[in-house]
Amino acid sequence: xxxxxAGDLTISFGGLMALDRVSFxxxxxxxxxxxxxxxxxxxxxxxxISRLYEPSRGRLIFRDQDITKAPPHRIGGLxxxxxxxxxxxxxxxxxxxxxxxxxxxxxxxxxxxxILFLPRVRRAELAHREKVEEIxxxxxxxKHRDTMVASLPFGVRKVVELGRALAVEPTLLxxxxxxxxxxxxxxxxxxxxxxxxxxxxxxxxxxxEHDMRLVSEVSDRVIALDYGRVIAEGAPAEVQNHPEVVKxxxxx
Amino acid sequence: xxxxxxTDYNQDIRLFKHGGAxxxxxxxxxxxxxxxxxxxxxxxxxxxxxxIYGMAGIGLMxxxxxxxxxxxxxxxxxxAGAYAETILLTRGWPFPITLLAxxxxxxxxxxxxxxxxxxxAGIYLAIATLAFAFMVEEVLARWxxxxxxxxxxxxxxxxxxxxxxxxxxxxFYYLVLGVLVLxxxxxxxxxxxxxxxxxxxxxxxxxxxxxxxxxLAWYKxxxxxxxxxFTGIAGAFYAHKLQFISPEAFTIVxxxxxxxxxxxxxxxxxxxxxxxAVFIIVLPEVIGVAKDYVPAGIAGQPGLKSLLFGLIxxxxxxxxxxxxxxxxxxxxxxxxRFPLYRKGTFKRQKAYIRTERLR
Amino acid sequence: MGDVVAFTQQVVSGTAIGxxxxxxxxxxxxxxxxxxxxxxxxxxxxxxxxxxxxxxxVLAGFNFWVGALxxxxxxxxxxxxxxxxxxxxxxxxxxxxxxxxxxxxxxxARSVASMTPGWGVDTHFIETPFYNKTVRWGAVVLSQDHxxxxxxxxxxxxxxxxxxxxxxxxxxxxxxSQNQLAAYYMGIPVKTVFSLVWAISAGVAAFAGVLLAPxxxxxxxxxxxxxxxxxxxxxxxxxxxxxxxxxxxxxxVVEALAGFYLPEGFKDxxxxxxxxxxxxxxxxxxFGEATRKKV
Numbered sequence: 001x002x003x004x005x006a007g008d009l010t011i012s013f014g015g016l017m018a019l020d021r022v023s024f025x026x027x028x029x030x031x032x033x034x035x036x037x038x039x040x041x042x043x044x045x046x047x048x049i050s051r052l053y054e055p056s057r058g059r060l061i062f063r064d065q066d067i068t069k070a071p072p073h074r075i076g077g078l079x080x081x082x083x084x085x086x087x088x089x090x091x092x093x094x095x096x097x098x099x100x101x102x103x104x105x106x107x108x109x110x111x112x113x114x115i116l117f118l119p120r121v122r123r124a125e126l127a128h129r130e131k132v133e134e135i136x137x138x139x140x141x142x143k144h145r146d147t148m149v150a151s152l153p154f155g156v157r158k159v160v161e162l163g164r165a166l167a168v169e170p171t172l173l174x175x176x177x178x179x180x181x182x183x184x185x186x187x188x189x190x191x192x193x194x195x196x197x198x199x200x201x202x203x204x205x206x207x208x209e210h211d212m213r214l215v216s217e218v219s220d221r222v223i224a225l226d227y228g229r230v231i232a233e234g235a236p237a238e239v240q241n242h243p244e245v246v247k248x249x250x251x252x
Numbered sequence: 253x254x255x256x257x258x259t260d261y262n263q264d265i266r267l268f269k270h271g272g273a274x275x276x277x278x279x280x281x282x283x284x285x286x287x288x289x290x291x292x293x294x295x296x297x298x299x300x301x302x303x304i305y306g307m308a309g310i311g312l313m314x315x316x317x318x319x320x321x322x323x324x325x326x327x328x329x330x331x332a333g334a335y336a337e338t339i340l341l342t343r344g345w346p347f348p349i350t351l352l353a354x355x356x357x358x359x360x361x362x363x364x365x366x367x368x369x370x371x372x373a374g375i376y377l378a379i380a381t382l383a384f385a386f387m388v389e390e391v392l393a394r395w396x397x398x399x400x401x402x403x404x405x406x407x408x409x410x411x412x413x414x415x416x417x418x419x420x421x422x423x424f425y426y427l428v429l430g431v432l433v434l435x436x437x438x439x440x441x442x443x444x445x446x447x448x449x450x451x452x453x454x455x456x457x458x459x460x461x462x463x464x465x466x467x468l469a470w471y472k473x474x475x476x477x478x479x480x481x482f483t484g485i486a487g488a489f490y491a492h493k494l495q496f497i498s499p500e501a502f503t504i505v506x507x508x509x510x511x512x513x514x515x516x517x518x519x520x521x522x523x524x525x526x527x528x529a530v531f532i533i534v535l536p537e538v539i540g541v542a543k544d545y546v547p548a549g550i551a552g553q554p555g556l557k558s559l560l561f562g563l564i565x566x567x568x569x570x571x572x573x574x575x576x577x578x579x580x581x582x583x584x585x586x587x588x589r590f591p592l593y594r595k596g597t598f599k600r601q602k603a604y605i606r607t608e609r610l611r
Numbered sequence: 612m613g614d615v616v617a618f619t620q621q622v623v624s625g626t627a628i629g630x631x632x633x634x635x636x637x638x639x640x641x642x643x644x645x646x647x648x649x650x651x652x653x654x655x656x657x658x659x660x661x662x663x664x665x666x667x668x669v670l671a672g673f674n675f676w677v678g679a680l681x682x683x684x685x686x687x688x689x690x691x692x693x694x695x696x697x698x699x700x701x702x703x704x705x706x707x708x709x710x711x712x713x714x715x716x717x718x719x720a721r722s723v724a725s726m727t728p729g730w731g732v733d734t735h736f737i738e739t740p741f742y743n744k745t746v747r748w749g750a751v752v753l754s755q756d757h758x759x760x761x762x763x764x765x766x767x768x769x770x771x772x773x774x775x776x777x778x779x780x781x782x783x784x785x786x787x788s789q790n791q792l793a794a795y796y797m798g799i800p801v802k803t804v805f806s807l808v809w810a811i812s813a814g815v816a817a818f819a820g821v822l823l824a825p826x827x828x829x830x831x832x833x834x835x836x837x838x839x840x841x842x843x844x845x846x847x848x849x850x851x852x853x854x855x856x857x858x859x860x861x862x863x864v865v866e867a868l869a870g871f872y873l874p875e876g877f878k879d880x881x882x883x884x885x886x887x888x889x890x891x892x893x894x895x896x897x898f899g900e901a902t903r904k905k906v
């Protein structure tokens with residue numbers, strides 16, 4: 001089975017070609033990181049997978065299904081969850097509500113049942129709550145449970161977003177710069193969580209990252225992007241020392 | 253200082269979060285059953301209006317407060333319900349059916365708007381709803397064969413079996429109170445289940461909502477439909493109260509009144525809808541009473557209500573954007589923490605404009 | 612031949628009223644571009660301007676032009692202080708709150724106008740130098756008032772165009788609209804810029820009010836015409852100043868033609884039908900740009 005494959009992805013914004021026939025694959029159970037200088041097109045790939053953008057050519061295959069034309073709201077249900085570079089949390093809701101929203105793809109109740117709040121709705125709510133509590137325990141968010149997201153510090157928000165993505169129970173988790181804005185301790189926590197997500201939960205992780213220490217520590221494979229093209233692919237150490245990659249980061 | 257010790261996930265889902273809350277709501281319930289014995293006919297009638305506006309307020313609150321879709325044209329749904337009720341009753345349909353039909357018709361109109369509104373956001377949506385309301389008003393005035401145009405329609409009284417409900421009487425009051433409670437429960441149920449959460453998600457971040465499987469088209473349409481249906485039911489009762497309806501009763505001014513009601517009451521809370529309804533009905537009364545104490549020159553002015561209305565809106569937005577309910581919660585918190593309350597608890601941070609246009 | 616004449620007359624009178632819509636829409640868009648505030652009270656500021664002109668010209672006996680200019684100036688000052696006292700504290704809050712505040716301002720303006728001695732709830736009239744005079748253009752007879760409105764509007768648009776393109780203040784206004792914090796860092800006196808934008812916008816509204824007075828008379832509710840400016844601004848593309856003007860003109864002409872050629876009642880809703888069509892087909896308007904949030 002092809003777990004995840006991007007083939008020939010191409011997209012332009014205005015006259016600028018953001019991605020130029022990008023192809024790569026992600027194997028089940030690995031942590032794969034996309035690196036590259038700013039503007040290389042990394043988040044654009046994520047936005048294509050989330051179906052926020054339309055590629056002008058190319059295809060996306062997930063678990064043997066072609067998702068290139070899928071509507072954006074179907075992606076969660078297929079088992080793909082993501083975090084956002086600049087955090088897209090629900091600011092005027094509590095952390096708990098945000099996490100519970102992560103359970104939305106697993107909703108089993110209909111509108112009418114909810115209006116009447118039948119016992120099965122209550123049971124479903126309690127089941128969702130249990131799942132979410134497990135994530136709260138995993139990420140140590142207990143003391144923030146009932147806090148409004150708007151009043152949380154940045155570092156905690158990133159964790160909440162991770163939690164919300166985990167609540168989806170994804171098979172593929174997209175992390176967009178999970179360590180940006182975090183200090184050293186928080187980054188270490190993040191590294192631990194990512195490894196745990198892969199090892200204990202069996203979730204495949206595709207992430208975009210700049211922090212090379214984190215990249216080396218957790219990644220199984222690294223893909224380097226520059227100016228919308230894949231310039232290197234392989235084990236972390238290999239890619240980081242690749243001459244093209246060095247050139248892309250240092251210029252010249 | 254009271255700390256709530258939770259032992260069960262159910263406590264977060266329950267209607268009453270703790271014994272104290274249940275007790276006070278019970279007291280409120282009893283108090284609400286008393287008016288027919290305690291107050292005169294005028295106040296009883298006014299309470300009826302509070303219930304009716306409250307229904308519409310809940311409807312609008314669900315749409316604008318929880319789903320974040322601004323509607324400047326809610327009078328249109330009010331009118332749809334009112335006219336549906338009147339026309340069907342006049343044709344001989346029985347009361348409870350007409351009420352349901354009014355709600356369904358208004359809801360259908362809401363679906364129509366919702367579908368059109370999918371691509372619109374923020375201010376564009378507000379303007380579109382405004383335009384829509386104008387057109388509905390015009391249609392009501394021109395479609396003379398059905399609505400009798402500007403000459404209006406007389407509204408038959410509510411009749412269940414052989415019992416007639418005088419709109420200013422006790423039976424009618426209990427009826428609207430009962431329906432208000434039912435709608436309130438429905439709203440609470442929606443809000444504590446996935447649909448309600450989806451509404452809030454749409455309000456706060458459509459992009460994130462989509463990534464979590466929230467079908468924007470479906471939920472926005474549902475929000476409009478439910479909001480319109482609730483408002484339509486309110487409109488049906490409104491028609492009975494007025495006993496005579498014409499397009500002039502459903503102008504943009506009514507739409508703005510409804511919006512002010514939910515904002516002043518407390519946007520984003522169901523309590524706010526009720527506080528807002530009380531505010532809207534009580535304000536003219538207060539002005540009426542105050543007129544006796546104010547020099548004749550000022551009291552005699554016709555624009556006094558509008559002036560106060562405008563000043564109150566501005567005042568709330570400047571000083572208490574969380575509305576009456578917000579202020580009430582702050583007061584509760586003060587007493588809760590007394591004497592350890594810190595003055596800066598609700599100090600607003602200086603906020604800078606970041607353009608919302610790149611959405 | 613008579614048909615062409617009638618048509619032309621309708622187009623001209625439609626253009627004249629369209630100029631008023633255009634000016635109100637222009638004031639709108641000015642404020643929106645600079646501060647992202649949608650000023651629902653724009654029409655009511657127009658009303659205040661018209662009343663001030665009425666007071667100066669009719670009640671106090673000033674010369675028409677002097678009185679009009681004074682009224683515009685006074686209204687601009689009013690706009691300046693309105694921003695400082697009422698709108699500025701709201702800046703940074705969600706659009707909703709700001710919309711509500713401007714709605715509130717509208718209520719206050721209307722009620723104060725209806726309670727002011729000399730104004731009240733009556734309808735008043737300002738006699739302009741063009742009143743009741745006509746101009747011939749071939750077989751077409753045009754009212755001088757209409758022609759004057761069109762010409763004066765063109766003049767004002769030119770002045771504003773030069774102001775925004777050639778002066779630092781105009782560019783500063785755009786900068787502050789896109790990122791207020793960055794504008795602060797660049798040394799732009801952001802608060803003053805905002806107040807000035809409101810002042811200009813109010814002045815434009817007053818200008819429109821003076822132009823409108825001979826056609827629609829001066830009364831406390833004349834500001835409701837401002838609601839027609841919404842379709843104009845949306846049609847033109849909400850962030851575009853030339854768009855607002857074009858939008859206003861189109862709405863004015865469409866309305867006039869609808870009133871003449873279509874059955875009764877269409878004239879009143881013509882503007883809204885156009886609005887809803889635009890929102891359906893091309894929400895970003897004629898000159899606007901479709902934008903989307905970058906995540």
